[in-house]
Amino acid sequence: MSEYNGPLPVLEGHSADFYGYCKQGELRFQRCGGCDAWRHVPREMCAECGSWDWAWALSSGQGEIFTFTVVGRALHPAFREAAPYAVTVVEMDEGVRVLSRVADVKPEDLEIGMRVRVGFEAVTEAIHLPVFYRLPG
Numbered sequence: 001m002s003e004y005n006g007p008l009p010v011l012e013g014h015s016a017d018f019y020g021y022c023k024q025g026e027l028r029f030q031r032c033g034g035c036d037a038w039r040h041v042p043r044e045m046c047a048e049c050g051s052w053d054w055a056w057a058l059s060s061g062q063g064e065i066f067t068f069t070v071v072g073r074a075l076h077p078a079f080r081e082a083a084p085y086a087v088t089v090v091e092m093d094e095g096v097r098v099l100s101r102v103a104d105v106k107p108e109d110l111e112i113g114m115r116v117r118v119g120f121e122a123v124t125e126a127i128h129l130p131v132f133y134r135l136p137g
């Protein structure tokens, strides 16, 4: 396990469920029982149809870089050594967007539209953060 002293998600409610799946190596998002729309970040009601019916659905784990920004001066002391680094928004094939990073690509080599797949980085015993890796092609 790497030495991680960055901020951690609070494991309560839907967040605890989301990261519980991550620990099992599964990326899951809420999917509406009324209209099948995917959503992230977790919330109670569907913004598309207003339904309160939903379930955790397994993602393909693949998507593409929607956008990114390169941080030259870390805004949190824990990330000082990592700078410059790219904060990346990945649009999953299901349509939802995830704020993360691409672990195996240098910031200067990132491109919008680059295909990526999810992996999980164990930063604590309980928390395995979803990160992304470049897909060939």
Ligand SMILES: [Zn+2]
Pocket: 032, 033, 034, 035, 036, 037, 046, 047, 048, 049, 050, 051
């Ligand atoms: Zn819906």
